[in-house]
Amino acid sequence: MKRVSSGDRIFYILNNAFMLLMIAVCIYPMLYVLFASFSDAGKLMQQSGAMLWPAGFSTEAYKAVLKNRMIWISYKNTFIQVFLGTAIAMVMTVMCAYILSRKNLKIKKLINIILVASMFFSGGMIPGYLAIKSYGMLNTVWAIVLPPAISAMNVIVMRTSFQALPASLEESASIDGASEMHILFNIILPLSKPVLAVIALFYGVAMWNSWFSAAIYLDKRDLFPLQLYLREVLINSSTDAMMTGSAGSAATDRVAVSETIKYATIIVSTLPILFAYPFLQKYFVKGVMVGAIKG
Amino acid sequence: MKTRSKGKHSPGVWLRELADEVREHKFIYIIAVPVLVYYLLFYIKPLYGLMIAFKDYSFVKGIVGSPWTDHYGFGHFMTFLQDPYFFRLIKNTLAISCLGLLFDFPSAIILALLINEVRSKHYKKIIQTATYLPHFISIMVLCSMIYTFTGRDGFVNDIIAMLGGERSPLLTRPELFRPIFIISGIWQGVGWNSIIYLSALSAIDPQLYEAASIDGASRVRQIFSVTLPGILPTVTIMFIMRTGSLLSVGYEKIILLYNDMTLETADVISSYVYRRGLLNADYSYSAAVGMFNSIINLMILWVTNYLCRRMSETSLW
Known part of the structure; x- marks a missing residue:
């Protein structure tokens, strides 16, 4: 390894720190969803700001999603x-x-x-x-x-x-x-x-x-594929079908449960891609490279 | 494409040659059948169907039977130019794609340059794995994450409240639609789009760096005088391609994120085509709007390509 000048060293340190920030920014939203999906609905409502661990622990949301x-x-x-x-x-x-x-x-x-x-x-x-x-x-x-x-x-x-x-x-x-x-x-x-x-x-x-x-x-x-059903649940916010029979009946409870159900639905629907990800990444990068040769 | 001189190839000669070819390359011509059928059904037929842009299409009369519009068939195009939403659509479409060109496009180049400066191979790999991940999240999941994070009780509002701001559902505020659209686009695409630049970077001759460092150039200096010039052809090509779609913003994300309150900044040409055409069944008019859009796209692509060829010797064609 060649000698590194002090100016370069500062640059490397700053760059590495910035990259760490990039990793966090890319990964954290997914982690947040994961934590929220395992959270207790009531506690998640009171939760504010960053979450480094599920607030409380509950698998109710997953049960509701998988029953649907x-x-x-x-x-x-x-x-x-x-x-x-x-x-x-x-x-x-x-x-x-x-x-x-x-x-x-x-x-x-x-x-x-x-x-x-x-x-x-x-x-x-x-x-x-x-x-x-x-x-x-x-x-x-x-x-x-x-x-x-x-x-x-x-x-x-x-x-x-x-x-x-x-x-x-x-x-x-x-x-x-x-x-x-x-x-x-x-x-x-x-x-x-x-x-x-x-x-x-x-x-x-x-x-x-x-x-x-x-x-x-x-x-x-x-005939709906998963993504289209997701639109109903996630974007048009119709989680009612999943909440029938779930514990909470008061209005605030329902809102809270509906939030965790959304998070759980995201995780359930993204799981196959996440499992395949290491494999996908390797081959996809190769594909982009092959495509790049031709321009 | 060059036109062939007709003297050399009369139709008879051409047909005989074709027959010879079919006999000699039977397999190729057999597998060409499904390919041609595919293009006929899903490319040529819609192209032919584009005729309705010049007609007042009605389902009963069909494409051929429907009457032509006034202004020699250009009636719908004239109507679009006088559409009360015309300027809003053009403005929004251009604003969103220019913002993309300004922020989204360079972000991938910058990321590639910075990843290239990371010296630990292991760390590099981790960064790449992490930054490529958002690309694999479906647009639906991305949009629902945007909804929950920007909602009244969402993560972003938590931060705004912490900084002393007022909580509000951010997706109902017209002035925030474009930033949300662009930032989420960068989040999803920056890592992935950097791949092509990283591969261009790896092709730069290491001797250039050695020479530069012997001359006393710092790493930062080397980025500007070795790395950037090295990937400039790739950047130019990507830039031309990007400008070619200046007037076609991805409508999928737009129609998932916009609502009545943000239409004034969010509605773009393609989402308008979707609304008028498929939701209101206003087929002819929206086909004309769509056609107008793609013709302008082609023209912009052609002009940028021409300018780039003049200035940098790198061009698409």
């Missing part, structure tokens, strides 16, 4: 949408990227034009809605999983990584008489597992977080 039927239904719907949506998107994206990684085909040029055009200009919200409506897809899962099946950005990332594979592999395979199908399934895909994982995660997380298409295309509550 809608949370399970919407969880199930979200899982269906995530798996179905990601599977469809992966098949479509691989096909699109493979076509674009070929050389000088007429179809490649056509799809390339459409892809680039779609990045800069699209019909927009209303014509998109009317198109889906005209296909009779309202109130079906297809309205949620089909439209986002090809994301131009993801196709470009995948195509770039397909093209980065050594050309000699393909050449020798085609000299041996391998078909284009064979090359895709037995050479390109097995060698592209990392990028496939990255793109699948991109689609999966996007599906998990999506709520707007569900809000405009679905009005049957039995």
Whole structure:
């Protein structure tokens, strides 16, 4: 290690301290929600300012959330949408990227034009809605999983990584008489597992977080994904359904309980992402890097 | 795109070539079918449907059957220019995206520069893990956290009360909507958006730093004379992309956070399209507003790209 001048040392210390602050700012809101969700409803009401530990301890809120039927239904719907949506998107994206990684085909040029055009200009919200409506897809899962099946950005990332594979592999395979199908399934895909994982995660997380298409295309509550149900509970503040039969009946009690229920709902609905986070982070960063090469 | 001279490729020759290609690359053309169908259904059809922006669309008459509007079909566009909300929408949209450009955009660059100056690899990793985390929180959860934290009994109001201020639900105050929107956006995106700059940073030649420190440049000085110039091309590209969406603020967060009391500062073009189009079923008019929006976006993108190419040799195309 080289000698560090005193000016530089001050800079390093300040910088490290600032970074510590950044960590706190990023993590603390989530911790606050976690603490609040385990807090006793009454004590949480009196609580003011920062919280370093749950105020009192109670799992009532979690019991209320988990007893609720809608949370399970919407969880199930979200899982269906995530798996179905990601599977469809992966098949479509691989096909699109493979076509674009070929050389000088007429179809490649056509799809390339459409892809680039779609990045800069699209019909927009209303014509998109009317198109889906005209296909009779309202109130079906297809309205949620089909439209986002090809994301131009993801196709470009995948195509770039397909093209980065050594050309000699393909050449020798085609000299041996391998078909284009064979090359895709037995050479390109097995060698592209990392990028496939990255793109699948991109689609999966996007599906998990999506709520707007569900809000405009679905009005049957039995089809609601988790995020849309969260809107009812968290933003439109309808926790009544969960409070039936819970202990408090006085008005203030109900308000208090409703707060902890909200916090518990946030935790319950974020848990899968938090568990997957270390995994997600590693692959997502890789994906951003791959995308960055192409710019 | 360059137009091909027609003499070389007559339609007959082109078709024969196509037939040869299909025969030779059967698999490619087979898998192209679902891709084309997808684009036809979910891209071309809505583009075609954009025609309703020039018509008075009614569900019964359909896209083709509906009558054209006056002003040679530009009736809805003319109406929008005279819409009482026109200036408010443009002002809000520009204000929110310019504030984003001013604060949100540099924040990721600054964070990347500072993370780069952390010398312990371990600490660096912890910082990255922590700052990327908010990116994975869904927009719904983010907004509900904003609601609870800024509510009357929320954490932010606790701090305001502690400092001697008055408690109030902050999301009902028009003057606070933009700061809340921008700050929460920075919180969620700063770490994540820094990744691309960090990867650009790692590509800078370490010899440049050595040379600079032999010349007696301090770390702070090196940031400005080595690191920043090193990532400037990446910054330029990101800047162009950002300006291309200057007039399209993410409506998802807006429509979750705004309410009647904050409309005057919060309502942007896309949220207006959503309200008029989907809530009031005013399809033609809102399609026209949306189209107006994306055309202006394209124009801004083109102009910025042109300016950047002139000034810095770095550009999107």
